[in-house]
Amino acid sequence: MEKLTGACIIGQSGGPTAVINASAQGVIQTALKADCITRVLGAAHGIKGVLEDKLYDMSQEDPAELDLLQYTPSSALGSCRYKLADPDVDDTDYKRILEIFEKYNVRYFFYNGGNDSMDTCNKISKYMQKVGYECRVMGIPKTIDNDLNGTDHCPGFASAAKYIATSCMEVWHDAHVYDTGMVTVVEIMGRHAGWLAGSAALATWAGCGPDLIYLPEVDFDMDQFINDVVSIYNKTGKCMVAVSEGIHYADGRFVSEAETSATDGFGHAQLGGLAVKLADIIKSKTGAKVRGIELSLLQRCGS
Template sequence: MNNLKGTCIIGQSGGPTAVINASAYGAIKTALESPNITRVLGAAHGIVGVLNDILYDMGEEDPEELALLLNTPSSELGSCRYKLKDPEQNDSEYRKILEIFQKYDVRYFFYNGGNDSMDTCSKISRFMSKSGYDCRVIGIPKTIDNDLAGTDHCPGFGSAAKYIATSLMEIYKDSTVYDIGTITIVETMGRHAGWLAGSAGIAAAFGSGPDLVYLPEVSFNLDTFLLDCERLYRQNGKVLAVVSEGIKDKDGVFISEYGAKKNNRVDSFGHMQLGGLAAALAEVVKERTGAKVRGIELSLLQRCAAHIASQTDITEAFEAGKAAVEAAVSGQTGKMVAFKREDIDGKYAFRTILIPLEDAANHEKKVPLEWINENGNGVTQAFIDYALPLIQGEPDKALCSSLPRFAKLKKIRVSG
């Protein structure tokens, strides 16, 4: 039945982005305006907040403050990296979630996150259905990595790509200041998919970017990399290279993982925590060339740089949250909101669609090999054409003393 009435819970999960709060605002605003949703709750730190019964009443927030979520980075409700157990082996956590849902008459559950979050969403949806409890579950996509399957792109990627491209243009200008030769190696995020590293190619397309870009979709050969650096250094007196944290050797072993395994850097989902690659490669290049070499890790700035966010990304993130609520109220469940790219009179456009949660959960979308150049050290025009529309537009941000004014929610906790 489409006229299901009850409470909704909105949660955020995984790594934050510059626009995940825009999705939260889209969902919260639409839910507050829906006659089918009697109460709007925010989960503190995602599914962990549900399990611990720590929920905030979004109806108690000032509308003007909620609106500031559009331009507020990070995950305002709090995030988590908590992996639910397999319900077929141990359903205790799911029974606890059901208990909380029954306590607050939760009939709508919206979860905003990436691959692992969609897996969480899918498990909850199946358990509720199996239990006979009427609760509609919709996933809202989010990831700067842009690796969610089933959608043309993900909210968060456009802003991260814009930050990376802009940063590389600025680093490029800085590298030309002195007459002493320099080699700069910049590391981006991206475990298995090279969308973020490839975004540096946007800067190169405009004449002020990296000479070399290495993505995890193509095996990384250290000797070839060193030869590339030496050749360009002799030719130009400077080299600017970009590497994804997830580049692998021919045996499929992460270059960063050598150190990660040694130091046992593993997250709660069992993923190796990569990073530090640029500095390590810089040492090797310095030994080989004798040049002045600097390693730069963009790190968290890629996902929180709201000051240079893409307005297109913000708008689409909001629409994803809005579409999730509208879909659930209309009777949909077990789905994730996705984007379909369209061309209207030669201009970029998009529309939201729904795909089964199973199609997105634990699947990864990688950069097509035909979008990577023959040498495996750059991207083609097809990649640029894909990414460029997603970084467009400058947001109208609220300021205070010329600094960004971010949302400050009261986060009033509810009780049963």
């Protein structure tokens, strides 16, 4: 592969995590030392910063401040959820990106994010090849869902998994201080991947976690769910359940009652309300004291 000489742009996209800045730090500090990279630019709020020509000259930053990125949570450069259109349908954004790349002689583009960010990388790379502009486009994995193809793990997953496991342990202890029966349903992030919900098993392994865990990779059966909960509750007077927000029926419908309430910038249904819905169903079937807990975005921010 031919060695290219020119500037590079690093951007961050999607939900911030406790460790995403460590990846940015690695790219920035390495790029500043690379003889083939003439300038290192940080995009403000991801690809939107490229489109709006809002770029930071990273060589002007205090090296000591860059060192601190390793221990700084969230997205230091700012993030976004911006979906590029199919270039065959609307190439407006791509022409603008090419204009910016040519303006700064950008030959390396790094984009730190999850599946949607990798989609952005793929689209930009193919467009640059199509128009004959030489540029290396590289995706840097980041997603708490831990579901990027070709990776054995994604930065962000471990910190989220730790938060989920410790939170489940704390909820378990809270439920077991009472001598009355109780069913607890904990809703965990994960639209299509069950790694996060599965991490609740770490709390169970430690002796204080969910009795039942439901993942989106397995079709959900409401009758079987109720039977499983009632069976454990009748035996022990307690039952703790961890459910992925993305559990769905065999026909593909999400169990979450809020599945159509809103969508994000990429058109994904914003799920929520699942724990409360399941808690209400269990209560109506058993009469037991039931509570639904949604860990929400704290899963992503926790470390």
